[in-house]
Amino acid sequence: MKIPFTRPYRTGNEQKYINDILTNIQNGAPISGDGPYGKKCEQLMEEKFGARKVLLTTSCTSALEMATRLINIQPGDEVIMPSFTFVSTANPVVMAGGRPVFVDIDPVTLNIDPAKIEEAITPRTKAIYPVHYAGVSCPMDEIMAIAKKYNVWVVEDAAQGVGAKYKGKYLGTIGDFGCYSFHETKNITCGEGGALVINRDDPDLIERAEIIREKGTDRSKFHRGQVDKYTWVDVGSSYVQSEILAAFLFAQLEAMDEINQKRMEIWYKYYTQLKPFEESGVIRLPVIPDYAEHNAHIFYVLFQEQSVRDTVMKQLQEAGIHAVFHYIPLHSSPMGQTFGCQDGDLPVTEETSGRLLRLPLFTGMSNDEENFILSRLKQVVEELRRNN
Ligand SMILES: Cc1ncc(COP(=O)(O)O)c(C=O)c1O
Structure with a gap:
């Protein structure tokens, strides 16, 4: 038997x-973005999640770029993550041009540790980007209280x-903003996609978010008939999701609870056994x-040390x-080291990455x-237990 790490699911309506x-x-249905399916996806999420405004994007990466803009x-601003x-x-x-300031995680939840966030605040701190690892929530009350105390933004990476x-x-x-991913590896997918x-x-x-998403133009206002021509008004990029992907995504969003429930059954089967x-x-x-209701995005096992994890x-x-395992910690990566970080700086992150x-x-x-x-x-772990 060959079992892939992930296999995209189809609900039948895509x-x-x-x-x-x-x-x-032929009747003029658009295949570029912001058509009827794009709108339906945004509306479904706004209603279900109780969100003020949702904009579909080409990926979570582009949603994070939009929030950052x-x-x-x-240049010189710091963002804690x-x-x-x-x-x-x-x-x-x-x-x-900003600087990511990497802080350690809580060894229990593997999410960013609020105490470490507060230690990392400086006069240059502009924002906190908490990541809800594995779809398990960060302690948001504590993070929002720190953000309020130091008057900084919160962008949730809810990929x-x-x-x-x-x-x-x-x-x-x-937070002030949330960013979702609909990449092939995620619970709800359209191949490549996201939302802000x-x-x-x-x-x-x-309004500015709509402009940034439309290459820095006020085209969204033009489509709504609010201006009679559209033009370049800000710096932006091409972040609108295609209508074809939105049609695929709508089928998945409609089935969100059912999809997450199915994953939850597998997650708990792993857990109990x-x-x-x-x-x-x-x-x-x-x-x-x-405080967390998770979505069974990831099931991980932590071993006692890296050599055991690698053998298993x-x-x-x-x-x-x-x-598979992830992540190579960003602070110890070749790029991370250019921000003055090095191995040994974040011990919980480093040992978790080796054991997961x-x-x-x-x-x-x-x-x-x-x-x-x-x-x-179970066979492999049973051998480990006997040799322990
Ligand atoms: C925590 C986190 N942030 C951002 C992303 C990027 O998502 P996308 O592939 O939709 O750009 C991912 C994707 O795996 C992720 O896991």
Whole structure:
């Protein structure tokens, strides 16, 4: 048996909605962005999440770039973020001339540690970018209190957190901005895609976001008939999502709860069957704090040390199971080191990165696939327990 790390799921309606566009092209149905399907996706998220404004984008990376531009990050500005994240959290800050300030994570949740955020605040701090790792919420009350105290912005990197909650509130709707990913690897997908959530009730901010998303022009106002021509009014880029992708995405968004529920069943099957090995001390399983309702985006196992993790990963891969690890901490990467960081700076991040293994987890995984992964992993872990 060969089990991929991820396999995109189809709800059955993607084809129907895309065909709808294709058959209506002659009648003027758009295939560029901001058409009826794009609007439906945005409206669905605004209503479901209780968000002030949602704008579909080409990716979460572009949503993070938009947020970074909206808060006017300038050369010399500092943005506090975890190092245990994907490069897209940091790249927009660097592109704007700012400096990412990497801080350590909490060893229990693997999310940014609020105490470390406060230690890293300086007069140059402009924003905090918390990342909801694995779709498990960061402690947002504490982060928002720090942001208020020092008057800095909060941009939630909720790439992995679509449909997950913090104290009953959807991730992405708590900070000033939230950024979602609909990449192929995510719970809800259209191949490549994302969304920016704007939570401040500020019409000027929303209008500027539309301008930045439309290459720096006021084309959105022109489409609404609010101006009779459109022109270049700000610095922007091409961040609007194509209508064809939005049609695919709409089918997935409509099925969000069902998709997340299916993933949750696999997640808990892994959790309950591996729990006895956690009790015997050979592995550690994810911890979901009381304040978080997660979305089963990632299932990871922490081993006692990197050499063990590497051996287990190799054994699973030899058995045809594509288990993987991430992240190479950003602060110790070649690019991260250009910001004056080095190995040893963030011990929890570094040792977590060496011990973590992600198991395949995707909607539509068969019982046979789940059982095969579990039986092979249990066998390997049982050997570890005996040799312990
Ligand atoms: C934490 C985090 N931020 C940002 C991204 C970037 O998302 P996208 O591929 O939609 O640009 C990812 C994607 O894996 C991610 O995991």
